[in-house]
Amino acid sequence: MLKFTALLLGSLFIMTTTANAEMDAENTLYLDLKDDARVTIKLMPDIAPKHVERIKKLTREGFYDGVVFHRVIDGFMAQTGDPTGTGMGGSELPDLEAEFNDFNFGRGTIGAARSASPDSANSQWFICFDDCSFLNSQYTVWGQVTDGMDHVDAITRGEPPKNPDKIVKMQVAADAGEKEAPEASAAAE
Secondary structure, eight states: OHHHHHHHHHHHHHHHHHHHHHOOGGGEEEEEEGGGEEEEEEEOTTTOHHHHHHHHHHHHTTTTTTOBOOEEETTTEEEEOOTTSSSSOOOSSOOBOOOOOSOOOOTTEEEEOOOSSTTOBOSOEEEESSOOGGGTTTSOEEEEEEEOHHHHHTSOOBSSOSSOOBOSEEEEGGGOOSOOOHHHHHHHO
């Protein structure tokens, strides 16, 4: 019995260690949406270091909190990151040079939005609803939804949506405590 218990505890330790090793908290975002919905995003600093650095900087400043999804096209993508909500705004930081890479724009892939100039990405970004491989090598991929894509699918559609959904809160996982229960955040208001 002692041998069985030791094997069981050892297996649990290995599974816990492996699960924790898979998530790099410094390169994971929590995107909180309406109805207490959370989306987990894996950042990709190995293929887009400057874009990841920018997203983390703006996230840590609270830049994205309360920003709407201003362009949401069914079967294509949901775009956000403009504090004016018009699709024409950005942060006060300088635009970024493109970091085009070979990562496929598939379902849940996140890319940097930009104007016609490849080097015009700033703070706006989009999440693909479906395969968007036609964007490959034309936009910078910097992240991938790893959990909560069903919440992304529920974002209100429109260009712009009549009543746009917004980012309730976005955090770097390394900076986030446990997610507050809805009753705890309601009591704090």
